[in-house]
Amino acid sequence: MTQEGPAYYELGYGEDFGLTALTALTERLSRPGSAPGPAAALKLAEELADRSEGEEAVELGEDARRLLASELPERVLHTVWLASTGNAFDPTDHGMTCRAWLERISEVSTARLRQNTASCTPPPVRPVRDSRLCRAVVAELRVTAPALADACPQPKIVDCLEQVVTGADADLGMRLLLRALKAHAVPVPYGQYRRLVALGWQFGFAPGAVHDGLAITWPPVRAASRQGINGDFGLSRLARQFMAGWHYRTPREAVAAAVKADGYERPPGSEAAVLLEDIRRLLDPGLSDDAITVLWLAATDRGHNIDRFGIGGREWLQQVAEVCEEHLTEVAPTYAPAAPPPATAAGDEVLREIRGMSPLAATTAVSPDFHPLEGATVMEALEQITTQSDPDLGFRLLLRTVEVLRLPLTEEQYTRYEALASRFHCGEDHLLFAVDHLVQRT
Numbered sequence: 001m002t003q004e005g006p007a008y009y010e011l012g013y014g015e016d017f018g019l020t021a022l023t024a025l026t027e028r029l030s031r032p033g034s035a036p037g038p039a040a041a042l043k044l045a046e047e048l049a050d051r052s053e054g055e056e057a058v059e060l061g062e063d064a065r066r067l068l069a070s071e072l073p074e075r076v077l078h079t080v081w082l083a084s085t086g087n088a089f090d091p092t093d094h095g096m097t098c099r100a101w102l103e104r105i106s107e108v109s110t111a112r113l114r115q116n117t118a119s120c121t122p123p124p125v126r127p128v129r130d131s132r133l134c135r136a137v138v139a140e141l142r143v144t145a146p147a148l149a150d151a152c153p154q155p156k157i158v159d160c161l162e163q164v165v166t167g168a169d170a171d172l173g174m175r176l177l178l179r180a181l182k183a184h185a186v187p188v189p190y191g192q193y194r195r196l197v198a199l200g201w202q203f204g205f206a207p208g209a210v211h212d213g214l215a216i217t218w219p220p221v222r223a224a225s226r227q228g229i230n231g232d233f234g235l236s237r238l239a240r241q242f243m244a245g246w247h248y249r250t251p252r253e254a255v256a257a258a259v260k261a262d263g264y265e266r267p268p269g270s271e272a273a274v275l276l277e278d279i280r281r282l283l284d285p286g287l288s289d290d291a292i293t294v295l296w297l298a299a300t301d302r303g304h305n306i307d308r309f310g311i312g313g314r315e316w317l318q319q320v321a322e323v324c325e326e327h328l329t330e331v332a333p334t335y336a337p338a339a340p341p342p343a344t345a346a347g348d349e350v351l352r353e354i355r356g357m358s359p360l361a362a363t364t365a366v367s368p369d370f371h372p373l374e375g376a377t378v379m380e381a382l383e384q385i386t387t388q389s390d391p392d393l394g395f396r397l398l399l400r401t402v403e404v405l406r407l408p409l410t411e412e413q414y415t416r417y418e419a420l421a422s423r424f425h426c427g428e429d430h431l432l433f434a435v436d437h438l439v440q441r442t
Contacts, residue, residue, distance in 0.1 A: 007204030061109025
């Protein structure tokens with residue numbers, strides 16, 4: 001990203017791009033049966049440049065020209081290329097310098113851009129030389145230097161990467177550092193990973209550009225932790241995904257996809273653990289099967305009508321729990337589910353909010369044109385879960401009900417909802433995504 005241009009995520013890049021995306025593709029040439037010659041490597045460059053109707057040729061060519069415009073010696077260019085490709089393709093084995101290879105990549109980029117605009121001339125390179133960003137990347141490089149030097153066979157890889165950052169481009173230097181870490185499976189502690197994601201945002205990288213392929217040393221999965229959650233989570237999030245229009249062959253496939261939605265900041269298995277915690281609380285013997293069924297139907301806006309298939313709420317949640325446990329066994333085998341005692345804090349406040357909305361909800365119904373579910377029945381079930389099971393989940397399902405029934409909120413109600421969301425450690429975006437649009441602002 002140049003200082004004047006849009007962020008890469010604004011351009012639609014959710015993962016790696018440019019020269020570092022090419023080095024990731026080139027790494028495949030080391031697989032058995034591959035032919036790691038110039039023709040195969042050049043074909044990969046052409047395929048990358050052709051993506052997005054040729055738009056990805058822009059970043060590919062810009063990256064190559066940033067290195068070419070620098071005064072970095074051949075030794076540095078050669079070292080960082082080999083390190084970022086996992087030694088899959090060495091231009092010098094085929095009579096080329098690395099600088100000559102970068103020229104070829106630049107030519108591929110320009111040729112593809114000229115397919116769109118015949119008169120296209122690559123603009124002058126505008127390297128990122130911001131001293132603050134350079135220092136930040138170098139600091140992270142030095143933190144991981146011992147592990148990277150041990151894992152990477154290229155001598156002086158740390159020094160060469162630092163020269164790219166300070167002598168060519170901090171943006172590309174950051175991505176080449178990430179590629180070297182990924183190509184050699186260097187373990188990255190969770191704390192450093194979070195710093196790298198934050199630094200990536202400053203360059204305009206989407207989190208996927210940092211996360212994907214990185215060997216992150218995650219902390220243990222903790223169901224109670226809500227760090228890194230944006231928007232909804234747990235059972236209320238799963239219900240949202242079952243609204244009309246979900247695109248899976250079976251309900252079980254939809255659940256299996258949902259439990260993998262950990263995002264980029266949480267350990268693998270986190271969403272499954274949070275969802276499993278919600279389910280274990282709902283399956284408490286004190287809550288009726290009818291209430292569970294009503295809550296599910298309301299929260300999904302009858303997007304998955306378990307009652308029409310003869311499935312009760314408890315039976316359905318037990319099926320969901322099985323999927324959670326299978327996923328946790330796969331990605332977090334040391335996780336030991338232990339249902340914490342029901343959260344009782346703020347229970348009275350949640351109950352007041354439910355009862356405050358009940359008269360308005362009584363005039364509406366979930367799915368009024370197809371097996372309607374009376375709003376009053378839903379509010380009674382919400383009272384049950386809040387008083388007998390868990391006010392936290394009761395509050396989240398209240399938000400889902402307000403959203404599904406499109407119940408208007410006053411600014412005063414929304415302020416109280418914000419206070420409750422904070423007490424239950426919901427993320428800042430939870431209310432924004434759920435009910436902010438329903439507030440009647442003056």
